[in-house]
Amino acid sequence: MVLGDGDVVVFLEAGRAAVSRARETQAPAHGEPVPLTEAAVNVADLALTRGDGVFESIAVIDGRFIALDEHLDRLAHSAALLDLPEPDTAAFEAAARAGVAAHPAARSSAPDTELLVKLLYSRGIEGADTPTGWVQVLTGPDHSRAREHGIAVVTLDRGYRHDVARTSPWLLQGAKTLSYAVNKAALREAERRDADDVIFVSSDGIVLEGPTSSVIVRHGELFRTPRSDLGILAGTTQAAVFRTLAGLGFETADAVLTEAELGTADAIWLCSSGRLVAPVRRLDGEAVPVDAELTSTLLRGAFGV
Structure with missing residues (x-):
């Protein structure tokens, strides 16, 4: 910035x-x-x-x-x-x-x-x-390019099991702390891999969140996001998108998503206060479909952009 x-x-x-x-x-x-x-x-x-x-x-x-x-x-x-x-x-x-x-x-x-x-x-x-x-x-x-054309993302192992918030609450998973060195290191690793952003997965293969974003995954008419009890932040931007999707007649759910399910998604978005809604166009080097029309609808419906 x-x-x-x-x-x-x-x-x-x-x-x-x-x-x-x-x-x-x-x-x-x-x-x-x-x-x-x-x-x-x-x-x-x-x-x-x-x-x-x-x-x-x-x-x-x-x-x-x-x-x-x-x-x-x-x-x-x-x-x-x-x-x-x-x-x-x-x-x-x-x-x-x-x-x-x-x-x-x-x-x-x-x-x-x-x-x-x-x-x-x-x-x-x-x-x-x-x-x-x-x-x-x-x-x-200016995030207009990311919103319109999408972003390239890599998955990185966060180094914890998906139940770490329950087993080790002293690690402060799910708190938005000022200790952002790890998140910034992950974004630098993404840049080294010719990508724009990261999706963290747990050491046992469960999808978590981005360093500064929430994840939404589409399979058919179903849109899912990782559950916040997995030691991740409850996404405020993601919640606004889900309300808009529900208003459009789609099914939404908080879920436990595997890394394999991420790889078979019909579409993926990262949601954050800065970019709002950015479609993923490439995941670990593989192309992901981008629904530009739906993304535009979500930006207008949820945020008036």
């Missing part, structure tokens, strides 16, 4: 207490937006030194937040998995809206303006016992 000139950051007074203190003091529940190039985080913050925190990324299209409530709920869920204090989601929402309002793109007349809002919630400065939170409002990259 190339940072835009108008990108901004809004720092919360505290990740948890901003709104409650504001009600007592009549102070604003969030700080003033500052240019991203001028924003600073304490170098002792555990978000920086240990990746000890969680985050969410939310698409904003023509001023509309996509699945804002679902992202706020998922932020709280991730925080609970890390034993972080419960985040003040109302404060995060207020800061996000203030940041979007301050971004130049929000005042643009272009109907296809897309922003990416990131909510970041950290355990805070080591020893202070006070969480920190901030919101970034970034200029969204």
Whole structure:
């Protein structure tokens, strides 16, 4: 992502207490937006030194937040998995809206303006016992080519069994943490294999998710996505797509999908807050059918794109 000139950051007074203190003091529940190039985080913050925190990324299209409530709920869920204090989601929402309002793109007349809002919630400065939170409002990259023409994907072994969330909850599978080094390493491996993205599979051959996306697989009239109890994130974008598919009369299901079933799919999509819906055109070097018309219908129906 190339940072835009108008990108901004809004720092919360505290990740948890901003709104409650504001009600007592009549102070604003969030700080003033500052240019991203001028924003600073304490170098002792555990978000920086240990990746000890969680985050969410939310698409904003023509001023509309996509699945804002679902992202706020998922932020709280991730925080609970890390034993972080419960985040003040109302404060995060207020800061996000203030940041979007301050971004130049929000005042643009272009109907296809897309922003990416990131909510970041950290355990805070080591020893202070006070969480920190901030919101970034970034200029969204152009994903039109990926949405229209599709992406090349490789499967990679995640190194865990599909039931790891149940057997080893301390590994934090299913939490959207700031520790993204592994996900970024997987994307670099995809690039080395002449691909755009990754679908993780478990060590026992079960389809999981992408580093930054959810997976949808089609067989005939049935559309399935991996179950969230497999130690993966519940997909907010995927859920919006499933609602649209159901409205079109298709059958949808959360399921346990094998790697073999992935290879026989009639179509595959990766869903994320950035790209929204991107069809897979190549999987491990093999061509996958791309239904451009249905993809376009899903983008319009679920997100108004």
